[in-house]
Amino acid sequence: xxxxxxxxxxxxxxxxxxxxxxxxxxxxxxxxxxxxxxxxxxxxxxxxxxxxxxxxxxxxxxxxxxxxxxxxxxxxxxxxxxxxxxxxxxxxxxxxxxxxxxxxxxxxxxxxxxxxxxxxxxxxxxxxxxxxxxxxxxxxxxxxxxxxxxxxxxxxxxxxxxxxxxxxxxxxxxxxxxxxxxxxxxxxxxxxxxxxxxxxxxxxxxxxxx
Numbered sequence: 186x187x188x189x190x191x192x193x194x195x196x197x198x199x200x201x202x203x204x205x206x207x208x209x210x211x212x213x214x215x216x217x218x219x220x221x222x223x224x225x226x227x228x229x230x231x232x233x234x235x236x237x238x239x240x241x242x243x244x245x246x247x248x249x250x251x252x253x254x255x256x257x258x259x260x261x262x263x264x265x266x267x268x269x270x271x272x273x274x275x276x277x278x279x280x281x282x283x284x285x286x287x288x289x290x291x292x293x294x295x296x297x298x299x300x301x302x303x304x305x306x307x308x309x310x311x312x313x314x315x316x317x318x319x320x321x322x323x324x325x326x327x328x329x330x331x332x333x334x335x336x337x338x339x340x341x342x343x344x345x346x347x348x349x350x351x352x353x354x355x356x357x358x359x360x361x362x363x364x365x366x367x368x369x370x371x372x373x374x375x376x377x378x379x380x381x382x383x384x385x386x387x388x389x390x391x392x393x394x395x
Contacts (some may be wrong), residue, residue, distance in 0.1 A: 204314060258288060262303065
């Protein structure tokens with residue numbers, strides 16, 4: 186079993202990265218061969234609409250744009266499990282997350298029948314970390330994130346979404362103009378809830394990598 190774990194946050198040591206490292210440990214515990222990737226280290230773009238992947242006679246399920254993302258897409262399509270984590274910015278995952286989604290899904294999408302060219306199976310776990318509390322997520326974001334990420338079903342595997350709420354954005358709020366947040370409440374949630382989120386990430390990583 187091969188599991189690709191992607192941190193789609195520009196921060197390589199904070200909430201999203203910690204969640205993804207636990208998911209990676211979970212995958213390893215299930216016996217998977219794990220590769221961990223910080224997406225923001227790569228030189229990449231969103232879909233450039235070159236349409237080479239749609240030309241007659243071209244190999245399907247391949248992105249032809251020459252940057253660091255195309256080889257990663259090949260690895261994902263050769264894997265058994267894909268685990269991606271992203272912080273939420275203005276109710277959306279990061280731009281790098283979106284670039285990956287665009288190019289991965291577009292190159293497997295058939296414009297003849299609007300199904301998937303992909304004949305393999307890749308289980309997908311999506312982890313979204315956010316400042317928002319749970320009630321805001323349920324009201325404003327949950328259905329949108331489900332609908333905007335349903336395209337991962339084109340990889341023919343199980344797709345799970347796990348949200349991580351009310352995260353600690355910085356270790357010391359006094360250094361920043363962040364007066365709208367209750368630092369004590371944030372730290373309490375980080376102390377009580379974040380360890381639960383880490384354990385859940387481990388569990389999901391293991392379950393999807395079996």
